[in-house]
Amino acid sequence: MIYSKWIRAIILAILVIGSCAKDPFSARHSEPPLGSAGTWETPQSPEVVVRNLLFAYNERNISNYQLCFSDSFIFSAPEDSIDAVNAGRPELFADWNKQVEVATATNIFTTFSGTDTMAYYLTLTSAPDQNDIIEDSTATLFRDYALTIVLTGVGQPDTIEAAGLATFHLNQELLNWWTIGWWEDLPAQTAHYDWGDFKAEYR
Numbered sequence: 001m002i003y004s005k006w007i008r009a010i011i012l013a014i015l016v017i018g019s020c021a022k023d024p025f026s027a028r029h030s031e032p033p034l035g036s037a038g039t040w041e042t043p044q045s046p047e048v049v050v051r052n053l054l055f056a057y058n059e060r061n062i063s064n065y066q067l068c069f070s071d072s073f074i075f076s077a078p079e080d081s082i083d084a085v086n087a088g089r090p091e092l093f094a095d096w097n098k099q100v101e102v103a104t105a106t107n108i109f110t111t112f113s114g115t116d117t118m119a120y121y122l123t124l125t126s127a128p129d130q131n132d133i134i135e136d137s138t139a140t141l142f143r144d145y146a147l148t149i150v151l152t153g154v155g156q157p158d159t160i161e162a163a164g165l166a167t168f169h170l171n172q173e174l175l176n177w178w179t180i181g182w183w184e185d186l187p188a189q190t191a192h193y194d195w196g197d198f199k200a201e202y203r
Contacts, residue, residue, distance in 0.1 A: 040064050043177045046132075046139035046170045053180070054124050060109035066102045070171060070179040073098040077185040077196030084200070092200045100203065107202040117153035122146070127165055137172040144188075147195055162198050163188040 039055035041048045049068055056065035075096040084092040112118050123146045126132070130142035147162040169182040187194035 037061065038064050043068070043179070046134055046141055046168075046178050049170060049178045049180060050124060050141055050143060050168055054122060057105075057122050060113055062102065062106050062109055065105050065109075066098070068180055069098050069101060070173060070181045071098060072181060073101060073179075074182050075101055075185070075196075075199075076182065077194070077200075079187060079190065080185070080194065080196040080200065083191070092203065093196070096203075104199050104203045108199070111202065118149075118151055120147060120149045122148075124166070130165075139170045139178070141168045141170065142166075143168065145195060147198060149198065160193065162193050162195050164192075164194040164196075166195065 038059045038061035040052055043049045043052060052064060053068045055061075056068065075093075077093055081090075081093040084090055112120060124143040125145075127142035127144045132142060133140040143166045145162075145164060145166050149160040149162070151158045151160070164185060164187040167184040167186075168180050169184075170178050171181050172178050185194060185196040187196075
């Protein structure tokens with residue numbers, strides 16, 4: 001009889017502990033995606049891709065930033081490229097693919113993170129003189145940009161303005177997501193500082 005009580009007590013203890021334990025046969029809950037911090041929308045339209053790029057750039061989120069580009073991405077800055085060749089630095093804009101874009105953005109984001117002496121802010125607005133072209137699986141979006149860089153490390157604050165026109169050529173790809181395949185950058189005025197110049201400093 002004593003053994004019977006002990007057996008019942010052991011079985012009861014096992015049942016109580018077992019009810020608290022995780023069910024090994026239950027469905028697994030998915031983990032939150034890595035790098036999902038920051039502002040992000042599923043890129044189901046070309047406009048959303050450009051918004052994602054803007055937020056990722058200002059938030060310095062490289063995980064979200066690189067998702068904006070196709071694997072065959074090309075960056076082109078025609079005027080800056082000519083200036084670089086004339087200055088004896090043709091490599092600055094040569095073969096600028098997705099790998100170069102992500103590495104360059106990583107350098108920028110790292111440099112401007114965790115410091116009170118360096119900051120930048122990017123704005124993108126629809127170009128009033130250019131109409132976006134959106135078709136079934138391709139699109140071209142024209143965005144005027146202003147990039148304000150503030151450096152306060154030595155003496156008085158130094159503010160640098162980069163302005164120009166960014167033309168984004170997009171394609172609809174896997175899962176109906178849109179990505180940027182080609183990005184062309186032109187300064188607001190010939191020979192003025194633009195986004196391409198800023199990026200090239202961190203290549």
